[in-house]
Amino acid sequence: MLLTKSHPSSIFLSSTPVPHPSTNASRVTPLASSGAGRGRRGLRVSAASLAPAQPASASQPAAPALSRVDVLSEALPFIQRFKGKTVVVKYGGAAMKSPDLQSSVIRDLVLLSCVGLRPVLVHGGGPEINSWLGRVGVEPQFRNGLRVTDALTMEVVEMVLVGKVNKQLVSLISLAGATAVGLCGKDARLLTARPSPDAAALGFVGEVTRVDPSVLHPIIESGHIPVIATVAADETGQAYNINADTAAGEIAAALGAEKLLLLTDVSGILADRDDPGSLVKEIDIAGVRQMVADGKVGGGMIPKVECCVRALAQGVKTASIIDGRVPHSLLLEILTDEGTGTMITG
Ligand SMILES: Nc1ncnc2c1ncn2[C@@H]1O[C@H](COP(=O)(O)OP(=O)(O)O)[C@@H](O)[C@H]1O
Ligand SMILES: CC(=O)N[C@@H](CCC(=O)OP(=O)(O)O)C(=O)O
Numbered sequence: 001m002l003l004t005k006s007h008p009s010s011i012f013l014s015s016t017p018v019p020h021p022s023t024n025a026s027r028v029t030p031l032a033s034s035g036a037g038r039g040r041r042g043l044r045v046s047a048a049s050l051a052p053a054q055p056a057s058a059s060q061p062a063a064p065a066l067s068r069v070d071v072l073s074e075a076l077p078f079i080q081r082f083k084g085k086t087v088v089v090k091y092g093g094a095a096m097k098s099p100d101l102q103s104s105v106i107r108d109l110v111l112l113s114c115v116g117l118r119p120v121l122v123h124g125g126g127p128e129i130n131s132w133l134g135r136v137g138v139e140p141q142f143r144n145g146l147r148v149t150d151a152l153t154m155e156v157v158e159m160v161l162v163g164k165v166n167k168q169l170v171s172l173i174s175l176a177g178a179t180a181v182g183l184c185g186k187d188a189r190l191l192t193a194r195p196s197p198d199a200a201a202l203g204f205v206g207e208v209t210r211v212d213p214s215v216l217h218p219i220i221e222s223g224h225i226p227v228i229a230t231v232a233a234d235e236t237g238q239a240y241n242i243n244a245d246t247a248a249g250e251i252a253a254a255l256g257a258e259k260l261l262l263l264t265d266v267s268g269i270l271a272d273r274d275d276p277g278s279l280v281k282e283i284d285i286a287g288v289r290q291m292v293a294d295g296k297v298g299g300g301m302i303p304k305v306e307c308c309v310r311a312l313a314q315g316v317k318t319a320s321i322i323d324g325r326v327p328h329s330l331l332l333e334i335l336t337d338e339g340t341g342t343m344i345t346g
Helices: 063-074 076-082 099-114 126-135 151-175 213-221 244-255 285-293 301-313 329-335
Strands: 002-005 086-091 118-123 180-184 191-195 206-211 225-229 231-233 239-241 259-264 279-284 318-323 342-345
Touching: 063 076, 076 329, 086 099, 086 244, 099 118, 099 151, 099 225, 099 329, 118 151, 118 213, 118 244, 126 151, 151 180, 151 225, 151 231, 151 239, 191 239, 191 244, 206 244, 213 225, 213 244, 244 259, 244 301, 259 301, 259 329, 279 285, 285 301, 285 342, 301 318, 301 342, 318 329
Parallel strands: 086 118, 086 259, 118 225, 180 225, 191 231, 259 318, 279 342
Antiparallel strands: 002 279, 191 206, 231 239, 318 342
């Protein structure tokens, strides 16, 4: 099945609900709709509800303030549904470029944690790696969305992802009022790697042979947010560069996560990658495999699609690719029934 709709930023501008053709049972419908004129999904996100609050009269709150309270109130069934559930969020470098956006994504993650969900952040940092490679005179090269990684590139990848990007995200979480523990695949053998089957061309690109999530459980139980950089070692200690989407899918499967969410810099899977209006709202595994075979999905979207398919096959309930550039896309995806990107179903 393949359904398209216009760019999700219209959700923020429209005063009418954007329907999401939901075929997945775990998409929840709010328990009750509290107002006339609400859509099937119950929660309307409108320009008014996102506008700054107006002063209220002593007797009656102003309409925009009411709308804000409505939005909060109607998130309740979603909060109840997902309380205590693990949600693996992969935050890609392409959607990390602006510091303001980074802070906003991190605040949303902290909000999810505050209302009782258990977020796990797996991050990329491709553009940041490219920038540091440029400083040492190395031209980045990719094959099917994976970085060709020689020994020097591997060193830079590890320094940038583990030393810089990871700690920056941990700091942002602290600034937003929560606590995070930053780690990489090497820590407590969270991820064990082996060379990719295409090692002759890709060098030290790894695939995941084993996930041992035991180090994550006490961190999550203590209320901290794990922040994971996807550098891992093989049995000999050789470091490998693991695509962050791939690693996020494996971690989500090992944790038995409720949701896998991949935040990127496009609105989701596009039927025509040159047409931002051709968003595929929902697609099943067979449909997405066909898109890859037809060459409609390419570059960095290939590892995303593959990791969603693998995660679903291993029991993760839903896998979505959403637009990290749209303000609060994470909250829209989890705490409303609007759906902002592409949901891949099993
Ligand atoms: N069918 C498609 N729909 C959307 N994006 C696609 C498609 N095919 C290829 N792409 C590319 O995949 C990119 C996303 O992957 P990537 O740049 O690796 O993101 P991230 O850094 O978030 O992991 C998009 O910016 C787009 O250029
Ligand atoms: C093998 C491989 O391609 N590794 C990725 C790891 C980082 C990543 O995945 O970053 P994004 O999510 O920002 O793309 C890389 O070196 O860029």
